[in-house]
Amino acid sequence: MMPAAALRPIPAAAGIGLRSLHHTEFLSRRPAIPWVEVHSENFFADGGRQLQVLDAVRCDYGVSLHGVGLSLGSTDPLDPEHLRRLRRLVERVEPALVSEHACWGSVGGVFLNDLLPLPYTTAALSHLAARVAAVQDYLGRQILVENVSSYLEFDGAEMTEWDFVVELARRAGCGILLDVNNIHVSAQNHGFAAGSYLDAIPPELV
Numbered sequence: 001m002m003p004a005a006a007l008r009p010i011p012a013a014a015g016i017g018l019r020s021l022h023h024t025e026f027l028s029r030r031p032a033i034p035w036v037e038v039h040s041e042n043f044f045a046d047g048g049r050q051l052q053v054l055d056a057v058r059c060d061y062g063v064s065l066h067g068v069g070l071s072l073g074s075t076d077p078l079d080p081e082h083l084r085r086l087r088r089l090v091e092r093v094e095p096a097l098v099s100e101h102a103c104w105g106s107v108g109g110v111f112l113n114d115l116l117p118l119p120y121t122t123a124a125l126s127h128l129a130a131r132v133a134a135v136q137d138y139l140g141r142q143i144l145v146e147n148v149s150s151y152l153e154f155d156g157a158e159m160t161e162w163d164f165v166v167e168l169a170r171r172a173g174c175g176i177l178l179d180v181n182n183i184h185v186s187a188q189n190h191g192f193a194a195g196s197y198l199d200a201i202p203p204e205l206v
Contacts, residue, residue, distance in 0.1 A: 006096035010035045010062040023053045035062030035096065041069050043093075044085040054093060064097040065089065066177075069111070070135065072145070073104035073118045073128050078135065087139055099144035099177045100135070102128065102165060119154035120164045125171070132172040145169070146177035149185035161186065162200040169205045176205045 015035035018026060020042070036057060043050050057063065069082060090098060103115040118124045136143055147165055159167075169176050178201060180194075187194040 006062065007058055007094035008035070008060075008062040008096065010064065010096040015062070015064070018057065020050065023049075027053065027056060030060065033061070035064060037064040037066050040065045040067040040086055040089060040098075043089055044082075051092075058093050058095075063093055063095040064099065065093065065095045066146075067098075067100045068115065069105070070100045071104050071106040071111075072100055072131050072135070073102065073116075073124065074106045075104075075127075076106050076109060078131060083135065083138055090139055090141070097144055097177075098139065098141065099146055101146045101148050102168065103148045115148045117148060117150035117153070118164075120157040120159050120161055122158055125159075125164055125167055129168055129171040132168065132174050136172070136174065142174060144175040144177035145172075146179050147182050147186075148179075149182040149189075151189055153190055160192075160197075160200075162197045166201060166205065176201065178206045 011034050013034050015033055015037060016031075018036040018038050038054065043054055045051065054063070065086075067086065070078065070086075086098075101115050103117060105112050105114055105116060118128065132143065132145060145165075145168060147161065165176055168174065180198070183194050183197050186192075187197065
């Protein structure tokens with residue numbers, strides 16, 4: 001699936017994460033940067049100051065909506081209300097990028113407030129790819145999926161994390177939001193070479 005048209009595209013240049021603490025200063029100074037990243041869930045309300053700020057920012061800056069709550073890898077059903085609010089936000093903001101994480105964070109309807117790693121198996125890959133594809137179909141656009149840092153690994157892995165991420169992108173038609181800090185953390189924790197991970201990622205998928 002191809003990315004959707006954006007109000008303002010994101011160039012190959014550094015942006016910043018825009019947090020509520022900085023909203024007033026950001027709007028008054030208008031820094032010379034091309035784009036900002038915001039957490040999608042912070043703008044799910046029906047109105048208020050947060051959305052007013054984002055409406056102002058989107059006119060002059062590219063916007064990347066980065067989610068943390070879809071729990072794409074969970075066996076729980078995708079939350080229809082979360083999806084509805086996300087689609088409404090996407091339609092309002094017209095972001096250049098929409099992203100989430102290759103992880104799970106809920107079980108049995110209980111949200112765990114963490115980004116937990118998946119087992120790198122063919123079954124988990126098929127499950128995740130189907131859910132990513134379903135989200136993209138619902139939103140009518142491509143999303144990016146980010147690799148998470150991990151502090152433990154499941155037994156029974158059938159592939160490396162990087163092979164898992166690449167195959168996910170190919171099966172689901174999503175992009176990869178490649179977090180190099182997360183790669184470094186996981187490499188330190190699990191004893192693999194971060195360079196091997198980076199070398200295995202086709203640039204056109206990022």
